[in-house]
Each structure stands twice: as C-alpha cells, then as structure tokens.
Amino acid sequence: MHLVCSECTVVAAADRLFCDDCGGLLAFELNLAPQSERLREVFAGRRASNDPLDQSGVWRFRELLPPFDPANVVTLRENVLPLYHARIGAEYADAANVTYLHLGMNPTASFKDAGMTVAITHAKARGARIAVCASTGNTAASMAAYAARAGIAALVLVPAGGVSDAKMAQTLDYGAVVAAIDGDFDRALELVRGLDPTRVAIVNSVNPYRIEGQKCAAFALLEARDWEAPEWLVLPGGNLGNASAFGKGFREARALGLIDRIPRIAVVQASGAAPFARLFRDGGELVPVHAQTAATAIKIGAPASWRKALAEVRASNGTVLDVSDDAIAEARAVIGRDGVGCEPASAASLAGLCALRDDGTIAAEADVVLVLTGHVLKDGAYAAAYHASNAHYANAIRSAPTDAALRTLIEEASVMVGGAHV
C-alpha cells in the first residue's frame, strides 16, 4: 500500500497531507490480488474474537488498511454497525426496499470514529503531540475522544455558535481545547490547512488515513449483507470525505472479488450548502458558496474532497442532488417514527431518496441503503423546536393536569402507533 496524489498520481511521502507537485489531496493505493474467499473467511472469523482489534469494525479489515504495529492502535470498537429495515421511511419515500445503515451507533455517535481510529493511530505512531481539526462538531467530538485515549493533546477550531450543545459537550468532556472562531467551517478549515503537518497531526478528512478508516463502513455494510451489494447508497454530503471513502471502499471490494458490482452512490446536500450539487448539474470546477442550512453538520460551502467525491460518484454511475431544509426536517422526523432517529444532516439521505423516487432516478423496487451519519441525540434543540412547531410530524408535549384529561390521552394514544393513527 502506498500514498499517491489523487490528482496527478505522483508518489507522496508518508507525512505529507497535500501533493508537493500539484497541491492535490493524497490517497492510499491498495495493491492486492483478488482473494475474496480467503478474506471473507478471515474477516468473519474475527467476529468471534475478544481481541480489541478484531472487535473493531475498522481493524477487523486490517489487510486492507495501511500497516501499523498493533501496540499503537487506538480503538474504541468503532464501526460495528447495525442495519435497520426502514418500514416507515420506505413508505414515506414510496419505495419498497429500504435499509438504514446507522453510523450514528458509533462510540462518539457519528461516522467520524471509523476514520479517527486510523488517523489518531497514525498520529500516535509517528509521535505527534497534538491533533488539530476544524469541525462542525462531530469530527471535534471524535478527535477529542481518540486523542484522549492516545494521550495526545487536542485542539479544535469551530464556528462560534455553529455547533450543537451535545457535540460541544462531548468535545469538552473528552478534554479538547476548543477555539470558537469568528467565521464558518470553511474559514476554520482554511486556518487548519495553513498549519505545518509535520508539527501537528491534522485529522480532517483531507488526511488520507481518515479515508482509509471510513472506507471500512463500506466493507462492514457489504459483509452484513453477505457481500451482496445494494443498488443504491444514499448519503449526505458536506466536506465530501465520506462519499469519497464509501466509493473507495466499494471499488476496492470489487477489485478484490468480494462483490461483483459497485452500488450507485447518491450524494445529498442541503440546498443552502450545495456547491457540489451545482457542479454536478452544471459541470466545471467547484464554485464555493456561503453556506446556510439548519443542518449544521453539513453547513459547508467549499468542500475539500470534491474532486475525489466526483470521481467516485462518476465511477459508480451515481448522482448528486440537493434538498431543502424543510424536506430534511420532515425526513428526520419520519426516521424517528421508525424508532431509529438521527441528527438533521443524516436525514438528507431520506429526503434525497424521496426526490430521486419522484424524478424516477431510483425505481420503486430498488434495493436502497440510506446512510445515517449521526445519532438522534446529537441535536436535541433541533428536535425540540421541530416538535414544538406545527410541522406535519410534530409531536407536541401534552399536559395532563387532571385524571379525566389523562384518561382522554390514554384513549387517544391507544389508537396510535409511532405517533400516527392506525
């Protein structure tokens, strides 16, 4: 496995973040011959093991990762992922065969942990003293946790007022130093990119080790489906590291003979933060925007990994679209009614599926996986405001001051399932 520029393919030194020749993002290249039977057996065998590395849904796939001394591995048993049948979500989207892949069921409750275990392991292995990131909240919480486990200091740059209370609380609890900057995520990332990567470990998704970890979500998904690829994978897009990672994972799985087709990837952005959707429609280079959306996790106007993500979407014969904040809010409430729940940005996946069903891109009977990137408890204020509103799926708190009122409520509630009348 070696590190190359994802744009000009020049071979890069291990401690670089960007190509010395063209400034492009770096990526690992996996050179393994097809060996599906052996790998499937090795991966499956580890599921019965009590070794911490085997219990991690990242390190369990270590043949497909950059090599590390196991003594350096920093793991919280990440990427052990449930798949949930989306009964109500499927009905809502007028689709027959929909599953949620819930990456919010990770140790710090978002998909970031799968990448962070590799990025922090690398930082520790090379003796880094401090890890740094820009974040809309989830990367911050994840980095803070893994850095704490590794005994490495952590510094987070966040947009002032742009991160939910829960994400901030996690990050502070795990002991990171938090700097709230007067600017948005894009400005924070610009500041981080200006730092010397040989002095600090930059663990945003421009770091190729992050992508190696996150690609394991694709392996875990495929393994849980007995190596049967779905037709479509629909996921939210912000900085676009995750779309790049899933695409890489699927391509590698096919090259190894683990699957025989690559799922089509649909990336969904919030309309107020949709430079990638516009680029996909209009062509050309990415034109950054001043991002605006209530889905704060994906409030990103200049996604760093757009070139990588574009290559993956194209390789998969996929698509990119954007959906309104109202569509995201409603889809999030619907995912809740399935007893699953997620944070706002994650629900862009179901909102996106609705749009792709409406325009016929995805057929009613297609086998679709919706990626949920963060846990429902990541943004309580957003959920509380939704339920206090008069939105369609709002579920207001009722008061029951008297016995009679309580009896009426019991009558009402007993004819409802998941908040809906039966």
Ligand code: F0G
């Ligand atoms: N969903 C959630 C819950 C996120 O936190 C993010 C990104 C995304 C989707 C988009 O993923 O950037 O790989 O396209 N959150 C970053 C952060 C930016 O700082 O936590 P992406």
